[in-house]
Amino acid sequence: MRELPNELLQCIFSLSCYDGGQTACALRCVCRRFRDGMEKYRFQSVALEWRNQIPVFLDVVKKSSRTSREGIRHLFLLVDVDWRENEPDLIANLISLVAPRLQTICCIINEGRVSCVIPTVRRTAFPHLTHLTLWHRELSTGRIADPFGGSLLTAAEGPKPPNDLYPSLTNLHITFSGATSLWNGHSSVLALVRRAPPDLNIHVRLSGITLHASSADDFAVILRITAPTRNSTGTHKVEMPRSIARYTLVLHKPAPIGRRYEGYNGAFDDAILKSVSRTPVKAVDGPDVEVLLPTEPPKVASQWKGEWLEMLGSGLVAPS
Numbered sequence: 642m643r644e645l646p647n648e649l650l651q652c653i654f655s656l657s658c659y660d661g662g663q664t665a666c667a668l669r670c671v672c673r674r675f676r677d678g679m680e681k682y683r684f685q686s687v688a689l690e691w692r693n694q695i696p697v698f699l700d701v702v703k704k705s706s707r708t709s710r711e712g713i714r715h716l717f718l719l720v721d722v723d724w725r726e727n728e729p730d731l732i733a734n735l736i737s738l739v740a741p742r743l744q745t746i747c748c749i750i751n752e753g754r755v756s757c758v759i760p761t762v763r764r765t766a767f768p769h770l771t772h773l774t775l776w777h778r779e780l781s782t783g784r785i786a787d788p789f790g791g792s793l794l795t796a797a798e799g800p801k802p803p804n805d806l807y808p809s810l811t812n813l814h815i816t817f818s819g820a821t822s823l824w825n826g827h828s829s830v831l832a833l834v835r836r837a838p839p840d841l842n843i844h845v846r847l848s849g850i851t852l853h854a855s856s857a858d859d860f861a862v863i864l865r866i867t868a869p870t871r872n873s874t875g876t877h878k879v880e881m882p883r884s885i886a887r888y889t890l891v892l893h894k895p896a897p898i899g900r901r902y903e904g905y906n907g908a909f910d911d912a913i914l915k916s917v918s919r920t921p922v923k924a925v926d927g928p929d930v931e932v933l934l935p936t937e938p939p940k941v942a943s944q945w946k947g948e949w950l951e952m953l954g955s956g957l958v959a960p961s
Contacts, residue, residue: 650675654682659953661688661717661946680708686715686953687739688946692724695735702738713738715745717949720755729757736761744809745772747949752778763833766806772952773807773833774814776945806836810843816940817849820893823859826850834882842886851893863888863930887929 669679684702689695702710716739732755739746746767748758759775767773815829826847834843863881940948 654679655685659686659715660950661686680706681712683709684713686717687713688717688719688949689735690717690719690721690946692720695731699734699738711742713742715949715953716743717747717749717946718758719749719751719946720758721751724752724755727755727757729761732757732761736765740765740767740770742769743767744769745774745949745953746770747772747774747945748776749945750775750777763836764806767809769809770807771809772812772814773810774816774945774949775833776816776818778818802832802836804836804838807833808838808841810837810841812844812846814846814848816847816891817893820851821849823850823863823890826890827859827863830885831880831882834884837884839882839884841884843884844887844889845885846889846891848891849893850890881928885928888931890930890932892932 669675669683683705687698689698702713718735746762748762750756750758759777762773762775813830813833815826815833817826826849830845830847834845837843
């Protein structure tokens with residue numbers, strides 16, 4: 642080990658620290674040479690799965706070197722049942738600390754009383770963020786206020802949000818724990834995509850969606866088969882920003898064998914059946930669109946970390 646050049650060790654360290662921080666901690670304890678060589682990658686990936694880990698992490702980062710602070714790239718945040726109340730200051734301190742260098746963030750909100758995470762992410766600038774995943778247990782139950790910001794769904798309802806908060810965004814995944822309508826899900830997408838520049842090519846993945854006959858008009862707008870129009874309640878326009886290059890809809894639950902998916906009927910069936918395919922449908926002057934029937938039960942909160950780690954290890958995220 643002593644004969645390995647520092648350049649090779651740096652390569653080993655950079656490729657090893659994609660597991661949420663465990664390998665980085667272990668390597669720093671080997672010897673002084675490893676501890677010094679690991680400084681750049683000390684916080685390359687961080688998984689915070691308990692509420693009491695956050696203040697400890699904040700304190701450690703603030704006392705660490707500038708090199709290690711600037712190495713923060715990937716964050717997994719699980720807000721689970723150990724949270725007793727909404728703590729906006731704690732969340733704000735965490736997000737503001739990691740935002741300048743972060744490339745991926747996966748926020749899993751499994752405790753419905755904590756509604757401050759998504760609004761904090763929504764108003765914070767992430768200059769290098771490429772992958773954003775958001776899941777909230779009660780997102781579609783109506784028990785909490787719309788965390789994505791309903792007032793920002795149409796320009797007529799208020800000032801447009803700044804479109805330079807996510808200048809590097811390439812992948813946006815919003816998932817609902819329970820079934821939600823295409824309109825509600827797409828509105829959540831809009832509230833975040835509008836914070837990115839219009840010239841980006843974003844892959845949107847929207848999970849937990851139910852499609853009904855009343856969704857046919859909205860679906861046609863997503864495919865850009867028809868122009869934006871009022872939704873079924875006549876209150877908002879369905880829009881499809883040009884920055885969305887690919888749109889994946891993952892439906893809420895699989896269809897019973899021999900039966901059509903719940904909610905399909907009439908003219909909507911043709912559009913759906915043509916779209917449920919491994920090969921995305923190319924929309925008219927618009928994004929590639931695919932609709933996927935789920936092949937497995939919805940993920941529980943703890944399973945999201947595995948998906949995040951798999952993404953980091955798969956090469957889908959550009960190395961820092």
